[in-house]
Amino acid sequence: MSIDLVTRKAWGARAPRGAYSRLTSTRGVKVHYTGGRIDPRMLDDHSRCVAAVQAIQDHHQFGNGWIDTGYSALTCWHRKVFVARGPHVVPAANGAGLNSGHYAVCALAGNSGLVEPTDDLLLGILDAIEWLRAEGGAGREVKGHRDGYSTDCPGKPLYAWVKAGAPRPGIVPPPASPPSNAPSWPGRLLEFPPITRGSDVMQWQRQMRDAHGFELAADGAYGQRSRDVCKTFQRRADLDDDGIVGRLTWRAAFADQDET
Numbered sequence: 001m002s003i004d005l006v007t008r009k010a011w012g013a014r015a016p017r018g019a020y021s022r023l024t025s026t027r028g029v030k031v032h033y034t035g036g037r038i039d040p041r042m043l044d045d046h047s048r049c050v051a052a053v054q055a056i057q058d059h060h061q062f063g064n065g066w067i068d069t070g071y072s073a074l075t076c077w078h079r080k081v082f083v084a085r086g087p088h089v090v091p092a093a094n095g096a097g098l099n100s101g102h103y104a105v106c107a108l109a110g111n112s113g114l115v116e117p118t119d120d121l122l123l124g125i126l127d128a129i130e131w132l133r134a135e136g137g138a139g140r141e142v143k144g145h146r147d148g149y150s151t152d153c154p155g156k157p158l159y160a161w162v163k164a165g166a167p168r169p170g171i172v173p174p175p176a177s178p179p180s181n182a183p184s185w186p187g188r189l190l191e192f193p194p195i196t197r198g199s200d201v202m203q204w205q206r207q208m209r210d211a212h213g214f215e216l217a218a219d220g221a222y223g224q225r226s227r228d229v230c231k232t233f234q235r236r237a238d239l240d241d242d243g244i245v246g247r248l249t250w251r252a253a254f255a256d257q258d259e260t
């Protein structure tokens, strides 16, 4: 899907009240939110998005005294990207001294009402970022307004998304290897004779007793009885029954735990 740009003319932008400062490129983009309450009816009514974008321009021009909306672009719940200052223009929303480093993209998300980003909201932000990269020389960084500036913006859910690397929704990340409770092989052979002693022996004995039903004292001393248990276990597990707990025998002992 190509970017769904809403031109300044289309959203009824007022002209800037002064000359923009130009820039050639930025390190990246900072993500903002509107904060406050966003009426959930906005989800089904894009005209509310347009009105919100206009209200932000009013506030920035006449409340903050800026020449224009402080953002480079705004994005809504319908995956539309509103052109604000646009590419190659210094934004005003990142905070004094921080504006030439990053473009500013604001999502119409609040901290009450509409708070949790939808896929379309996130895709709109990504569309805006890609547009600023292609048209405005934005670098790879994606940060939040609160990076380097004392603010809650862009709110908890959006900031978590930014911190996760602004992943594209709908792309399932490769599964992390399942958490394993199995202790790793201690890296030495448990054998008899002579008696092998240690906490690794005790761990293996407990596993033999508790998980595999052997009658075995977990005394941390690998002796005759441990060796016999080991051989029986190895035969059951189709392993070479040498009575020595090496890597394969250890793994087999804890294998069930790998699968939980």
Ligand SMILES: [Zn+2]
Residues within 6 Å of the ligand: 031, 032, 033, 093, 145, 151, 153, 154
């Ligand atoms: Zn902000």
Ligand SMILES: [Zn+2]
Residues within 6 Å of the ligand: 045, 046, 047, 049, 050, 076, 077, 078, 079, 080
């Ligand atoms: Zn909308």
